[in-house]
Amino acid sequence: MAVPPTDQERRKQISVRCIAGLADVAEIKKTFNRHLHFTLVKDRNVATPRDYYFALAHTVRDHLVGRWIRTQQYYYETDPKRVYYLSLEFYMGRALQNTTINLGLQTACDEAIYQELEEMEEDAGLGNGGLGRLAACFLDSMATLGLAAYGYGIRYEFGIFNQKIRNGWQVEEADDWLRYGNPWEKARPEYMLPVHFYGRVEKTDSRAKWTDTQVVLAMPYDTPVPGYRSNTVNTMRLWSAKAPNDFKLQDFNVGGYIEAVLDRNLAENISRVLYPNDNFFEGKELRLKQEYFVVAATLQDIVRRFKSSKFGSRDPVRTSFDTFPEKVAIQLNDTHPALTIPELMRILVDIEKLDWDKAWDITCRTCAYTNHTVLPEALERWPVYMFEQLLPRHLLIIYDINQKHLDRVAALFPGDTDRLRRMSLIEEGDPKRINMAHLCVVGSHAVNGVAQIHSDILKSSVFKDFHELEPEKFQNKTNGITPRRWLLLCNPGLADIITERIGDAFLTDLYQLKKLLQLVDDECFVRDVAKVKQENKLKFAAFLQQRGHAKVNPDSIFDVQVKRIHEYKRQLLNCLHAITLYNRIKLEPKRSFVPRTVMIGGKAAPGYRMAKLIITLITCVGQVVNNDPAVGDKLKVIFLENYRVSLAERVIPAADLSEQISTAGTEASGTGNMKFMLNGALTIGTMDGATAEMAEEAGEENLFIFGMRVMDVEAMDRKGYNAREYYEHLPELKLAVDQIQAGFFSPGEPELFRDLIDMLLNHDRFKVFADYEAYVRCQERVSELYKNPKEWTKMVIRNIAASGKFSSDRTISQYAREIWGVEPSDIKIPPPNEPPFMSRT
Numbered sequence: 001m002a003v004p005p006t007d008q009e010r011r012k013q014i015s016v017r018c019i020a021g022l023a024d025v026a027e028i029k030k031t032f033n034r035h036l037h038f039t040l041v042k043d044r045n046v047a048t049p050r051d052y053y054f055a056l057a058h059t060v061r062d063h064l065v066g067r068w069i070r071t072q073q074y075y076y077e078t079d080p081k082r083v084y085y086l087s088l089e090f091y092m093g094r095a096l097q098n099t100t101i102n103l104g105l106q107t108a109c110d111e112a113i114y115q116e117l118e119e120m121e122e123d124a125g126l127g128n129g130g131l132g133r134l135a136a137c138f139l140d141s142m143a144t145l146g147l148a149a150y151g152y153g154i155r156y157e158f159g160i161f162n163q164k165i166r167n168g169w170q171v172e173e174a175d176d177w178l179r180y181g182n183p184w185e186k187a188r189p190e191y192m193l194p195v196h197f198y199g200r201v202e203k204t205d206s207r208a209k210w211t212d213t214q215v216v217l218a219m220p221y222d223t224p225v226p227g228y229r230s231n232t233v234n235t236m237r238l239w240s241a242k243a244p245n246d247f248k249l250q251d252f253n254v255g256g257y258i259e260a261v262l263d264r265n266l267a268e269n270i271s272r273v274l275y276p277n278d279n280f281f282e283g284k285e286l287r288l289k290q291e292y293f294v295v296a297a298t299l300q301d302i303v304r305r306f307k308s309s310k311f312g313s314r315d316p317v318r319t320s321f322d323t324f325p326e327k328v329a330i331q332l333n334d335t336h337p338a339l340t341i342p343e344l345m346r347i348l349v350d351i352e353k354l355d356w357d358k359a360w361d362i363t364c365r366t367c368a369y370t371n372h373t374v375l376p377e378a379l380e381r382w383p384v385y386m387f388e389q390l391l392p393r394h395l396l397i398i399y400d401i402n403q404k405h406l407d408r409v410a411a412l413f414p415g416d417t418d419r420l421r422r423m424s425l426i427e428e429g430d431p432k433r434i435n436m437a438h439l440c441v442v443g444s445h446a447v448n449g450v451a452q453i454h455s456d457i458l459k460s461s462v463f464k465d466f467h468e469l470e471p472e473k474f475q476n477k478t479n480g481i482t483p484r485r486w487l488l489l490c491n492p493g494l495a496d497i498i499t500e501r502i503g504d505a506f507l508t509d510l511y512q513l514k515k516l517l518q519l520v521d522d523e524c525f526v527r528d529v530a531k532v533k534q535e536n537k538l539k540f541a542a543f544l545q546q547r548g549h550a551k552v553n554p555d556s557i558f559d560v561q562v563k564r565i566h567e568y569k570r571q572l573l574n575c576l577h578a579i580t581l582y583n584r585i586k587l588e589p590k591r592s593f594v595p596r597t598v599m600i601g602g603k604a605a606p607g608y609r610m611a612k613l614i615i616t617l618i619t620c621v622g623q624v625v626n627n628d629p630a631v632g633d634k635l636k637v638i639f640l641e642n643y644r645v646s647l648a649e650r651v652i653p654a655a656d657l658s659e660q661i662s663t664a665g666t667e668a669s670g671t672g673n674m675k676f677m678l679n680g681a682l683t684i685g686t687m688d689g690a691t692a693e694m695a696e697e698a699g700e701e702n703l704f705i706f707g708m709r710v711m712d713v714e715a716m717d718r719k720g721y722n723a724r725e726y727y728e729h730l731p732e733l734k735l736a737v738d739q740i741q742a743g744f745f746s747p748g749e750p751e752l753f754r755d756l757i758d759m760l761l762n763h764d765r766f767k768v769f770a771d772y773e774a775y776v777r778c779q780e781r782v783s784e785l786y787k788n789p790k791e792w793t794k795m796v797i798r799n800i801a802a803s804g805k806f807s808s809d810r811t812i813s814q815y816a817r818e819i820w821g822v823e824p825s826d827i828k829i830p831p832p833n834e835p836p837f838m839s840r841t
Contacts, residue, residue: 066832
């Protein structure tokens with residue numbers, strides 16, 4: 001088959017991106033050359049591809065700036081209710097292509113610049129996985145829907161580590177993503193703010209005063225967030241820690257001066273590095289400092305903006321906080337920004353001098369909390385002694401919140417001391433701990449899960465007592481993804497053939513994809529969808545070969561599982577299936593097999609030994625399978641190194657099969673599942689997270705659903721899970737496990753996977769063996785359908801047509817109306833070359 005056109009060549013054809021005007025192309029060339037000369041101080045003789053990338057990024061940013069300023073002016077003039085999305089993670093990925101698409105500049109840039117420069121851009125990897133990427137999709141949707149919204153987080157100097165695989169093992173390398181600079185951000189030193197730590201609390205008759213604190217400065221860096229073709233450009237503000245000039249200089253002497261200047265690093269370490277844990281709580285003091293740092297700086301910013309009413313004014317004009325909840329909505333992305341609740345109370349009570357009850361009413365009506373996990377090891381429970389030292393005033397406030405909360409519970413449930421213990425914010429023990437999820441539930445007016453199954457589990461299990469107390473607080477907001485990045489940007493071929501048939505309104509109303517159901521029996525459309533998938537597979541196969549992987553068969557099933565490596569996500573189940581396929585091929589080498597390329601990718605937390613061992617097992621299985629001549633191109637097992645946003649944008653459009661195989665009841669939602677569905681992969685999965693809702697939308701017959709449901713898992717927990725029973729009764733499972741245990745895949749180190757097998761047989765919380773038989777049978781159904789390309793593609797089209805619900809535009813519209821009390825707007829702010837609303841007649 002001929003090599004498919006590159007994305008850039010495809011974009012030069014007539015497509016959803018339209019034809020570039022000659023004036024636009026000329027203007028971009030002119031601005032590009034000006035930036036190369038004046039901003040980068042280079043000429044064409046010495047400029048590198050990276051210089052060209054920076055010149056293009058600055059050119060595109062120029063088109064953002066006028067819209068950015070105009071948007072902020074519009075917000076200050078109209079004074080809408082503002083939404084503040086607080087998150088310790090924003091997994092943004094690359095900005096250049098996304099920005100050109102949202103501004104409608106991509107075709108002009110492609111015409112003007114003849115090189116593909118996207119690869120020169122570093123991923124902004126300020127997140128671990130789903131939670132951080134969700135925050136990025138939400139920012140895109142909030143801007144597209146015209147909400148006055150701000151993302152607040154930390155500008156980590158080092159993002160999620162770069163993963164290298166050496167001798168089969170994960171090795172972490174620092175992600176120095178800022179080493180060449182970041183053309184998209186603007187430092188705002190004029191808005192630098194002090195953040196206090198340590199110190200002591202002085203009690204007076206009616207007030208408490210936090211004194212003798214250490215100060216760290218929070219320097220804001222603003223990044224524009226453009227909406228899709230709306231002229232709205234919102235702001236993501238990330239804080240960087242700076243030491244004040246007098247840091248540790250009070251005990252100044254000649255020797256101490258150098259030491260004091262060097263010690264500035266201690267303060268600035270707060271924003272140095274992203275903690276690389278996903279779904280695991282590690283109670284380190286630096287992490288608690290990060291959480292308070294972002295909260296304290298952000299709340300000062302929010303209060304300043306609330307008090308100012310006119311653009312550019314920094315003089316306080318609002319003195320009453322009565323309208324604060326009508327003008328401010330704060331969304332807590334998991335418990336990481338939970339300190340917002342005691343910090344807002346401290347500001348209102350200690351600084352603004354409101355009485356407690358008034359301050360508490362304002363705080364609860366302002367804050368809302370999104371829960372992202374039910375795994376007990378992921379819930380944040382900070383030791384009280386750490387608060388006593390680092391945040392003594394906040395500890396007293398939390399004690400007061402807890403006392404009033406427990407008084408209320410005791411009045412409603414007299415004599416129920418066990419309920420008081422379960423619902424307390426303070427967990428007794430050694431050490432005593434603060435349950436941050438309980439703090440969030442008590443201090444918020446709305447609490448939501450991120451898929452219906454997850455939200456139901458929160459109500460029936462994790463927050464059962466709280467739900468009985470205040471059932472009206474609890475909601476569901478099923479996650480979503482932005483179709484701009486996850487279809488238009490990453491899969492232009494598919495976006496184009498959809499646009500040809502139904503127009504491009506689906507890019508802002510994904511439910512429009514339902515119209516594709518009318519085309520399921522249209523042979524021409526079926527052929528086009530299959531052709532786009534094959535082109536994407538050929539491109540990805542070439543990409544893998546360039547990076548030194550085994551040559552893969554583009555006609556094989558591209559069977560993909562990409563996500564963080566964790567026992568509950570059950571990459572081990574996938575691996576056992578790959579070993580089973582290998583054993584079947586070896587047993588009957590002459591038999592006809594449906595060829596399959598199993599691709600698994602994802603990072604393991606550096607301290608998570610079992611997850612790292614799982615990676616090593618996958619690479620060892622790949623070594624044996626890929627080098628066995630008897631197997632040939634019937635089966636390949638590939639570990640995708642350094643999975644990140646930009647790699648997702650390549651692999652997801654090429655996937656045939658999406659693996660969503662977590663134990664039912666453990667995955668809160670998942671968003672990778674939605675990306676695969678939108679890009680024409682079929683799903684093999686358990687009824688977990690949002691996959692259950694995908695089955696509801698598309699019809700269970702259009703997904704490959706297998707295994708235990710939530711109620712089955714709960715029943716097994718009550719009865720007891722006996723892994724050895726499955727091991728003894730399933731010969732293919734026993735063979736695969738015995739091979740791993742005997743060192744078949746690690747001949748140089750036969751004992752390498754002993755701990756992993758011990759876990760699977762004796763203390764596997766996630767019941768891999770219990771679903772093995774159903775999973776293997778379901779995979780046989782996958783292979784059977786793949787033999788009929790037309791029927792496979794028809795099922796693909798039904799899935800794409802059913803993916804409308806999973807747009808982050810729908811999710812954000814629900815947050816806006818049902819939690820934040822704001823209405824999405826399709827008002828198009830006029831571009832910079834037109835007069836603003838206020839001056840139009």
